[in-house]
Every structure is written in structure tokens, then in C-alpha cells.
Amino acid sequence: MNIIEFKNITVLRNKTRILDGVDLTIVSGGNTAILGPNGSGKSTLIKLMTREIYPYNMEPNTFEVFGEKVWDVLALRGKLGIVSDSMAQLVNPDVTCFETVVSSFYNTTNMYDMTADKKATEKSMDSLEFMDVGHLKNRFISEVSTGEARRVLIARALAHNPKALMLDEPTNALDIAAVHKFRATMSKIAKNGVTVIIATHTLQDVIPEIKNIVMLKEGKIFLNAVKKQALTKKNLEGLFGIKVELSEDKGHYLMK
Ligand SMILES: Nc1ncnc2c1ncn2[C@@H]1O[C@H](COP(=O)(O)OP(=O)(O)OP(=O)(O)O)[C@@H](O)[C@H]1O
Ligand SMILES: [Mg+2]
Known part of the structure; x- marks a missing residue:
């Protein structure tokens, strides 16, 4: 069973589509990073997954978490850490x-x-x-x-x-040593069989266990691919709109 099955998901705020027709499937074990600049809709997407908010329902869509359309909070808490x-x-x-x-x-x-x-x-x-x-x-x-x-x-x-842990900007405000420890801990959690879903604007949060990258730009899916295909200089420059330097060392990525 898929953890997340979203099709044509739109969120409207002040008549603006802050998420616009998003399709996203996350399978069990499919550790995923949601990557994008400030304001691209990452937190909004996470809040949909945790059912803090709901999509615009005047257009046909699929909105399932662990195969369910409706959730009670207690049942969700047992399956999903936030x-x-x-x-x-x-x-x-x-x-x-x-x-x-x-x-x-x-x-x-x-x-x-x-x-x-x-x-x-x-x-x-x-x-x-x-x-x-x-x-x-x-x-x-x-x-x-x-x-x-x-x-x-x-x-x-x-x-x-x-079964899954969702983290929104988990390393914000952590110093470099704390970031290192945090990454090791996330790897430990992922190795324990918990599916990890991380929303972030920094590549330092993309631990080696992350398999899939979902890039969000201006409320739309910019790219959804396996990590090796997704994390290229060209894709990251397109996503963030600036020139970047990209390096990789044993599964750890760095962007300058
Ligand atoms: N309740 C709201 N009312 C109006 N606009 C909103 C609301 N929530 C979010 N937005 C807007 O939607 C867009 C996406 O916001 P979101 O918080 O999902 O971005 P984000 O990718 O998490 O950004 P950041 O990297 O800064 O955390 C932003 O332009 C934001 O201003
Ligand atoms: Mg955010």
C-alpha cells in the first residue's frame, strides 16, 4: 500500500494556487526529499500529508494517505510521525x-x-x-x-x-555538528524501516538513504525522479534560478 497517493491536488489561498495540480506517489520504503526554494509550497505539501489542511475540492482529485480518504487523528498518529x-x-x-x-x-x-x-x-x-x-x-x-x-x-x-516520519526543515537552526548528528540519526531511523519524508531547501538534509527527489517550484512539481537523475547542476539551477556548484561525496551532496 502506498503511503501517499495524490493526484491533481490544488490548494487555494487568497485566490492563488499555492499548490497547483500536484501528482505525488510515495511508496512504503520510498524515502523522499521534497526540495524547493522558499515559498515553493513544501510546507503546504507536508500539511496535506499530515491532514492539517485539505485540497481544493471543486476539481477531481485523489487524496489518500495510507490508502484512506478519511482519517481520525489517533489512527494517523500511530502510522505517521510528524x-x-x-x-x-x-x-x-x-x-x-x-x-x-x-x-x-x-x-x-x-x-x-x-x-x-x-x-x-x-x-x-x-x-x-x-x-x-x-x-x-x-x-x-x-x-x-x-x-x-x-x-x-x-x-x-x-x-x-x-511507519513513516515526516520532517519539515529539520535542520533549521542547528549548528554544523548538530546537522552531522542529525543526518546520522535520520539514517539510523531509515535503516530501522521507517519511511522518511523530508521537506527542505538545503541538500545537506538529503541523507544517503533518500531514494527519490520531488522538486517543487511555484506550487508545481518541477521534477520528480530518482536521486541520481534529479540532483544535477542543471536541475538545481533551474529549480533555484541561480548558478550553483554541486559536489557529491559518498552519497552526501553539497551545493554552493
Ligand atoms: N495560509 C496561507 N494564506 C496565504 N498564503 C499562504 C498560506 N500558507 C502559505 N501561503 C503561501 O503559499 C506559498 C507556499 O508556502 P509554503 O509555506 O508551503 O512554502 P515553503 O516551500 O514551505 O517555503 P519555506 O522554504 O519558506 O518554508 C507561499 O507563497 C506562502 O506565502
Ligand atoms: Mg516551509
Whole structure:
């Protein structure tokens, strides 16, 4: 079953087509990067996948996530982990890193007077450890660094063993060491069988496990191809509208 099956998807805002007739299929295991300049529609596409927003429905379209046309939030959460700024803003700053993760089992961001059950506690701690932030469990989420908070947010998403993880600009605001660590972690997650979908404007987020590249430009699919075909100097210059230098080293790409 495909994770994403979109055909002729359009999103209208202020009478403008911020996404225009997008066709996109993402198969299980088809790790994908959605690449494009600022304002090209990447976050809008991610929000469609997570069902935060819906497409324009006056034209025929296909809009399926995990083969379903309609979703309830709880069912989706079990299959799909989401890491984005809009998710980060939902997290309560006055709770510990452990609570940030464990509260997801109760569909909230604050445990108040509730005590987590054994299974939720174990899964949350496993997930924090997997993300190398187990030692931060008792620290307030507002008092850890941006990179650490990002890891905790990913731990929250992974605690439910999702089939797919969607990340919107995951390395924004991370320093170069944190970016390196992050890439290694993403590779680890992908090797664990989770399908990774990353929206980004930078090639540094395109980890070696990414198979497919979807290029978005002005709300339209500019190119959708396997990585080797997609990441060429000519395609990237067309996408970003400037001259670029492109290099590749053991599956890691760099654009200047
Ligand atoms: N709610 C909204 N109302 C009006 N315009 C919107 C809305 N949401 C997005 N847009 C516009 O749609 C376009 C695409 O926005 P989107 O956030 O998807 O781009 P993006 O590719 O994620 O950009 P960035 O790299 O800056 O994150 C932009 O021009 C944006 O201004
Ligand atoms: Mg964006």
C-alpha cells in the first residue's frame, strides 16, 4: 500500500494556487526529499500529508494517505510521525522532556495530575534513548537547546513506532555538528524501516538513504525522479534560478 497517493491536488489561498495540480506517489520504503526554494509550497505539501489542511475540492482529485480518504487523528498518529515548526509550537514549554514524549500517548502535551502507565513510560524512555536524549528526561523542554528539543520532538513522533516520519526543515537552526548528528540519526531511523519524508531547501538534509527527489517550484512539481537523475547542476539551477556548484561525496551532496 502506498503511503501517499495524490493526484491533481490544488490548494487555494487568497485566490492563488499555492499548490497547483500536484501528482505525488510515495511508496512504503520510498524515502523522499521534497526540495524547493522558499515559498515553493513544501510546507503546504507536508500539511496535506499530515491532514492539517485539505485540497481544493471543486476539481477531481485523489487524496489518500495510507490508502484512506478519511482519517481520525489517533489512527494517523500511530502510522505517521510528524516533526515540524507547527508541531513544535503545540508542545507545552512548561513540561519535562519525558512528559513531552509520554503525553503523546494520552493525546495531549501536558500530563497535569495524570500518571503514565508502564507501557507508555517504557516506550517513551526507549524513544528518548534512541534519540540520545534520555539523560534530558527531567529537564524542561524550554530549557534545552534547539537541537536537543528537536531530538525530543522526534522521540515523541517515534514513540508510536510510526511507519513513516515526516520532517519539515529539520535542520533549521542547528549548528554544523548538530546537522552531522542529525543526518546520522535520520539514517539510523531509515535503516530501522521507517519511511522518511523530508521537506527542505538545503541538500545537506538529503541523507544517503533518500531514494527519490520531488522538486517543487511555484506550487508545481518541477521534477520528480530518482536521486541520481534529479540532483544535477542543471536541475538545481533551474529549480533555484541561480548558478550553483554541486559536489557529491559518498552519497552526501553539497551545493554552493
Ligand atoms: N495560509 C496561507 N494564506 C496565504 N498564503 C499562504 C498560506 N500558507 C502559505 N501561503 C503561501 O503559499 C506559498 C507556499 O508556502 P509554503 O509555506 O508551503 O512554502 P515553503 O516551500 O514551505 O517555503 P519555506 O522554504 O519558506 O518554508 C507561499 O507563497 C506562502 O506565502
Ligand atoms: Mg516551509
